Amino acid sequence: MDLKERLEKISKLQKRIDKIAFTSKNKSEKPKKKSGKKIEEILSGKFIETPFGKSFIRENYFPYDYMCGEILLSQIFKSSTHKFSHLIGDERISKIDIHKTVFLDTETTGLSGGAGTFVFLVGLGYFTEDQFCVRQYFMRDYNEEQALLSALNELLLKFESVITYNGKSFDLPLMETRFIISGMEMNLKDPAHLDLLYPVRRLWKKRLENCSLSTVERDILGVHRENDVPGHLVPEIYFRYLRTGDARDIKGVFEHNLQDILSLVVLTAKINDFFKEPLNDNFYPLDIFSLGKIYDKRKEYIKSSFYYNEALKYNLPGEEFLEALKLISFAYKRQEKWEEAEKIWKKTINKSREFIYYPYEELAKYYEHHLKDYKKAEEIVREALNMSENVFIRKKLEYRLNRIKRHKKRGQATFLHDSKSKEK
């Protein structure tokens, strides 16, 4: 058997293993060279010269009053990123100058990251004095990578900050990797970086079926994409283009990338606006609840309890309702607003259909340590003991009960002692 045959056999085996490990979509198609359309025949773009050869770019311009979904692009200038920066705890964000900011999104040959994942399309969006420009850099084949990087690197020089969606863990490290492998340095050194994925997760995770940008667009921004290319198909579309030389399907990827960039602009505006005026005309109680949690994380308990309270004025879903009660009670406790906290704990006991341990425990602690009302403390512990069948919880409760009893006795003893001395 010659080497070729043996390689063939091993490949078959390896494919079996790959099939188990991944869902490979690799189909070996015969290259149909020259039958398809070239990229420049599909898209109106141009070639720019770089020291490493030509690179294809396409530019699109949008007026400031361009409507993306339900929001104007110019809305981003109406409110500052000040609040935003405070809430995500990154000071540099507050100083972002939108005119020196680039909105960035990449299309890649895979999602796994690592040195074998290539960036084949980079979209850069930025505001000029009178319009919003989106430049898309495309590599027609692997050997154009250096040209692509060198072309976009020139534009990057203009910017101090960057706005992305999941760019912190994906797009920017990947770009960094590509620059290193090409032996170049990226002209975007340590920019202020606003990655919208994190605030989106914190604000809308409960309300959205997932946190992908297209879901956010649909459910939050009111953007409706038509004939959109699903993100997970992008690598295979590019590979097919490389194999066949037919660029027709690549157009969809360009449009997908373009829409992503526009959405970044209005999403930033949307979040800015929400942080500025959360209780505007038609807010969602769940969003207000999430906002409370953000303040909680920043240890701003006055604000967090305020927003929980606002959210609780509406019908929250069962699970969130109980969670909101718990969080607001602890926010009160931290502010030492004991009476409010007590009210909430009692309310929780009344409202929940199943036994929840913590409000009993908190009430018992409050009565025992704070009010030193051992009678009340004993009552609440006994009540909990009647409700709970869990062995571990019962053990804890019994321990607490015994201690309260001891306190009570000692209390009575002192009381007796006092009265005796008075008698004398």
Added chain:
Amino acid sequence: MQIEEILEGFKKYNKISSCFTSWEHLLAKTAIYEDFPDWMEGKLMSVLIEKDIERIYSHQASALNSIREGKNVVVVTPTASGKTLCYNLPVLDAILKDKNSRALYLFPTKALSQDQLKELYQLLTALDEGIKTYTYDGDTPSSARQAIRKQGHIIVTNPDMLHLGILPHHTKWVNLFRNLKYVIIDEIHIYRGVFGSHLANVVRRLKRICRFYGSNPQFICCSATIANPLELSQKIVGEKFDLIDNNGAPQGEKHFLFYNPPVVNKDLGIRKSVIKEVARMVSYFLDYDIQTIIFARSRLTTEVLTSYLKDFLQRNGRPKDIVRGYRGGYLPNLRREIEKGIREGEIKGVVSTNALELGIDIGRLDVCIMAGYPGSISSTWQQAGRAGRRSNTSVAILVASSNPLDQFVVNHSNYFFGESPESVVIDPNNLSILMSHIRCASFELPFKEGEDFGTEKLEDILKHLEEKGMLRYVGGKWYWMSEIYPANGISLRSASMDNFVIIDNSEQQVQVIGEMDKASVPTLIYEGAIYLHEGEQYSINRLDYNEKKAYAEKVNVNYYTDANEESHIRVLNELDRKEKINAQHSFGNVSITTCSTMFKKIKFYTHENVGFGEINLPPEEMQTTAYWIALNREVVESLKFHKEKDISFDLGSGLLALSNVLINVAPLYIMCDPQDIRTVPEVCSPVTGKPTIYIYDNYPGGVGFSEKMFNLHKTLLKAAQELIMTCGCEKGCPSCVGPIDEVGIKGKESALLILKEALS
């Protein structure tokens, strides 16, 4: 009481002395010192002098000089001879001279890298020069990773992490790869067969990445005593090496004893149990607080022995804690505690699996007792090396079990002392392994036309991968064209790294008490098993196979449990066949099913069987490739009437003997370790309907050994024939067909008869 006196006692006491089949006396050796080389940084010297190291051993000096000359070195000296200084010194010297210098340490196991770190830390603390050393492995928290990548001077990791996590992300390690001066591969003898062939390719990838960043590191390897350390290092690294084996470390005198337990039933040839004999032997030394290490062959034996010794101590009114167990599966903190106890001398006896055979720092002990032959000459020396103070007398005792191999070795001490230790065989150009790593390497950086990867097959493989659509050739380079992260699908080891945890939920405080590799679950932690942990007994109440958790409860019973595994081979499809006059040779895909169905309850001390239980676990299935030879029925029938030299033919013995020889011979021709392949002899195979010997690749998916054996079958059978004929033994030994006790008195002759027919 001194060791010498105990040994005298052994000699005088006839009941014991009659059981010694060999008593080697190895003389003491004085140290050979040399001065520090003059080029070494003064600061480093003064730190060593503070630690009372005023001069270095001759082998350390030779290593330092070769390294200074820019050569790669492999250091082969016994355990605890100061091997680590051979690499720590040049590394630290280089970093002191240039703070940008970086070094990469590769250890085969996590436990070892932890241990190394501790020793290095002491030097680093004394130096106080801000040199940073970090372990980077699967347990490193992601929050710490970025700092490690940027700042670590010395990165300690294992080949798996290098393959899976570091090389594919080389751009995050720019600082390391630009400035990499030294790569240390410790315990290089561990990388045998497939594992070693994988490592060699990971090193090819590493060197390629270094070239890209403009560095050209030197390699420093360390090895236990094997036959071919120089050849092995050169194959793994693909460069020339200097061999450093002029051991200058001192060695006290040493007695090496072979002990064969007395026969208790002459008719059945049953000997006294190795466990009980070892326990008794250890007690002599424990009585006088002489520090003893006991090596057991399995985790179960380790635990049973630990229990016996603890009982012994308790009966004698002494603290139980001076004897401890040690094995894989103990949690890291517990292991560290035990290692420390041994080093500091509080622990007088430790019972261990071969986990302590590797270079974990526990210092040197007085006595080593091996409960059963460790399986290879090389391992035996390695374990025996754990005993040996610099000045005092030490003892190593091999206590044989009734296993045929043990019986052979214990009765033929010249075989052990005369033969050289085993060679380690690897094949970096094994096509299947090579192709896997070329995929990984292509992911890491596109291959350029004419690039070197240490093999002529590179271009053919690249073109093949291009044809498969996995690579794209453009502008003189092959680019990775797939969404797959190839390293994920390629494991360097045969066993999966999946771990089960054992949870004690008998107390209110639920806690994890140990872990267990997946492969051992069916024989050690099935429901109903008694799991022994440092002498404590736990009953496994529930095994959650999907969640990888076993729930245990502390119990106190007078038995332990033992389970056996059974393997079955099934042919999935035959890919090729050659018909010969008397035999047919085939090659194809097979499925190996392994399962355990029953366990025995064994009473402590009497070792009688006191009950059974069922094991309900799904069988493990592995698909791989096999080569098999089936003998024609008529031939076998005719052999049955063969009578020559009063030896009659026995088919079962012959097949077993022949498969043993093939396991010994094949690795040399197909370049693998004997552990990489397995045989199954069947007197009447359900598939072929004939007497058949299967040899399969012991790796999921196979790595091409079976196919090679199929193509080389004639050569292999001839080599087997020659080996049997030239072997000096009379009726069989481990070097040819296996010991007589295993293959029977007719094994050797019958194997020869089969070979003669099969080759005609």
